[in-house]
Amino acid sequence: MTSLVACAPASLALSLQVAGVVLLLFLVCGIALGYLLSQPIPLRGLLDAIISLPLVFPPIAIGFFLLMAFGRHGAIGGWLHQTLDWELVFSFQALVLASFVAGLPLVAKPIQSAIEGSARDLIEAAYTLGKGRMETLILVVIPVVRRSIVAGLTLGVGRSFGEVGITLMLGGNIIGSTETLSLAIYNRVLDGDFDCAAKLSMLLGLVSLGLFFLLRRLGRL
Amino acid sequence: MTSLVACAPASLALSLQVAGVVLLLFLVCGIALGYLLSQPIPLRGLLDAIISLPLVFPPIAIGFFLLMAFGRHGAIGGWLHQTLDWELVFSFQALVLASFVAGLPLVAKPIQSAIEGSARDLIEAAYTLGKGRMETLILVVIPVVRRSIVAGLTLGVGRSFGEVGITLMLGGNIIGSTETLSLAIYNRVLDGDFDCAAKLSMLLGLVSLGLFFLLRRLGRL
Amino acid sequence: MPDLQATLSFARKDFALDLDIGIPADGITALLGPSGCGKSTLLRLLAGLETPHQGHIRHGDRIWLDRAMDINLAPRHRRVGFMFQDYALFPHLSVARNIAFGLRRGVDKAACVRFWLDRLSLRPLAERKPSALSGGQRQRVALARALAAEPQVLLLDEPFSAVDFSLRQELRLMFQEAVADAGIPVVLVTHDLEDVRQVADRVGVMIDGQLRRLGPAEDVFARPGDAEVARVLGWPNTLAVQAWERDTARGAWGQVAASLDPLMRPPEVIAIHPDGPTPTSGQGLPVEVTRVTDMGGYHALLCRLADRSPLRIHLPKSSPVPRPGSSARLAIPRECVIPLRERSTAPNLTYPNPRHA
């Protein structure tokens, strides 16, 4: 019997760090995008399509395209390397990017449809009562759709624990550096260490079950 | 430049076969479960929870638990091995099971909410007009929510092309046998064959884009 | 002609329904009540779309529901024609196919559909989908669909509320003629007094899940029984009485002379009939006139009493009309003042089924 920490020395902390950073990103971008998508803005259809794409697009393919773009010879990666001498691929930031891309539609879309479903009249009422867009967002939209915001964040963070496809490609599954909890389970099974794999699966399962019941209480599953 | 088939000799056919079998399964189980979940049946909450779980539960962990259950020493796998001399793990059926588990909530849940949203009155109307449950399903429910059924099936099949986590664990990523398109891309990148990986990613991307635009036309994304 | 008898108890969250109702097979019974009183739930219970916690429903000699004996006929075996508030037409079927949907086996489908298309003037719309129909047309299709299935009971939930005002009169007439010779119990739930006045032979009033009054329409309108029911029936002026002195009722609003039934417990409320009071230069109830409306055959005066509570009276065109904004005194004839309890506690205000009376 090996202890949990001995099974995957860095993975638990790494997954928690990724989840934490992604949660902050979702808190800002998810709410902002959900609000934007519910409003009649120009190019809304395109923005919506880009955000929604990962719901259907295979993660491995997304990961590959991101790898090509952010790799040292890619369009964005090359520029980053030359100007900032910074390489995103196979780093902590790559893991965050993977989780962010995979989870963003799960955060923004429920917020969008909650606003469209129950806050449209209220937004208009706030406008007629003299409030601007920003005041309306803070005073009306966020408090009214708070349950959907929590649900969206839960789904998004849950996805970050489970994400494999993009993470494999962009993170590289480097033990001790970009080995997340999910990948650690896979690696332990490959090593034949089923005892560790079971422990890590239980841990991940418990976290997910917690998120799952939170979502059901919010009425969003 | 290598041809697509040379890149992954069996993967394209394998992914299409998995998608086809899973589509048939979804057509029966997805609609039946969507209808059941929309009706006031006993244990509905539990059934709903089991079907919805993969939306939050990490695929690698699901894969691990299924591997334990269906492996030669697992509860179900051991029985299958002893009575039928059949081993599911690392087989074609394992790939189907992986896609089915991952995609089922994406099929059943939209059908359920479409029925709850727009067919509830119609179902009751059919009952008062002398029809039973089965007649009502065929004469009223399926025609009325057909757009949601197509959308659900599209999402489910799309997921089968992109599934990695459960497939890795349960299928084993055996080249020539359980190497799906998504896994083939991963394997080519590991081999450093970026040319092949790009071609396969483009292929997978085109299929997914097709499904994606179908879904947007159905108004479901 | 089998009647419908039901005794039902039903509870859900903050709502409870508890009543006993008998509906004969001739004429139309209208159920009125404030929103949330349980009118629609009652219809759903009768149709079998909800199951009561306790209860008994009998149609003629046949038992549809008996919780004690564990009998609960499925909706499709009750043969109830149910018209939903939004009509619930099948959107993927044409008008003709909607009407044909519930036809019994052995019926000549084409002939039956043709009959109902003609009966409700729907012939030119036979091949349209419901989405291409107006509100009034949908209403007629829903009625034709319900009646074509030869129901044993017809239940209608707000049948005219989704229809434009100017069409309602014609639709009410069509409805009346279509069900006139059906010879089945017909129950119509509505919140529109005009519906009730125009089509109902019997009126039931539901408040808080209870049937507080049921009887022939004229009788219910003339003698509502208590003040809550009177308000539901559109009686405009119900004033709380704080004290009785001999035959005079007093409140913050003023005082009027009234005839008291010595056997009755002192009434808590008086209702003032709008048709009797007239402005007077002598003694009378002081009011402030807020608005005068020409209603065609008469003038409607809206007034405020001393405590600002409203009073509505109707003056014949021949009488002089006070100016809006002016003060006036009203002579209130004693026979226009009806003393009422706020809420009747009599055990059974249900009007007995005429067949058993």
Added chain:
Amino acid sequence: MPDLQATLSFARKDFALDLDIGIPADGITALLGPSGCGKSTLLRLLAGLETPHQGHIRHGDRIWLDRAMDINLAPRHRRVGFMFQDYALFPHLSVARNIAFGLRRGVDKAACVRFWLDRLSLRPLAERKPSALSGGQRQRVALARALAAEPQVLLLDEPFSAVDFSLRQELRLMFQEAVADAGIPVVLVTHDLEDVRQVADRVGVMIDGQLRRLGPAEDVFARPGDAEVARVLGWPNTLAVQAWERDTARGAWGQVAASLDPLMRPPEVIAIHPDGPTPTSGQGLPVEVTRVTDMGGYHALLCRLADRSPLRIHLPKSSPVPRPGSSARLAIPRECVIPLRERSTAPNLTYPNPRHA
């Protein structure tokens, strides 16, 4: 007191709106029309919640919208009080906070909220959330919230439709008193004639996205202008005329004597006022009486004419009433027969703004 003037063109899918309207700052203007006529869209255009394709809106001397000059004031700068049909109260805020939401800067918040709580009898509900209020209470909160923001124009979309019938009279009075001294243009959209009769000083009738009639309430009710408008205003009897012979109008329904204006194009429709006709034993229009209803002050007769089209007449309580189901003949006095065109084509039926007249 600045008035509101608007000229608007707006189109969306199968709906187009095209009109010219002037609303003075005194009294209440009610807009009536069948569902889908564009009443609510007009309110949204005035508030700036929708943008017209062409148009001009002026409030007093200030231009709110001018598409030609690319001026389009945002809703929050128009200072329009808008009452939504479902009230759109903020569910997470108490009644008091809802009312305080739109208060201008520099206003004594607590005092202003207290004033409006008292004015609309909401004081005991100040700390409740909207979900704990009844329909009528929500309506009052929505009105208080709109008025507390000191709007320059007040727009109300079906303000009484979500309220139980028996409360509407009192709410209408409260509404009238609350806006009486505001001195701003008030526009109320409704489909309820009773709303209009009780609160409106001016009436506008919209049909198919056009303002077909606008004027003082009595004037519009008495002279609707054409048959479509008359039906919206609740005139019950409009009959299509197939032929005129001297002063007699004929149709499949029968014939009646009518006075023709020789300058007018031959009218396509006659309207029969329900208050004049009486049963006669001599010559008259043959009808079948379908229903007789006691309306309190009079009897309402619903009849079918020769072609089964309905006719409604009101008889004083003193006259004898024919039995339902019987045939009768009606004497129709010439002054009760109003010839109308089905649809007026006069270029401008808009009532001129009193300030410019």
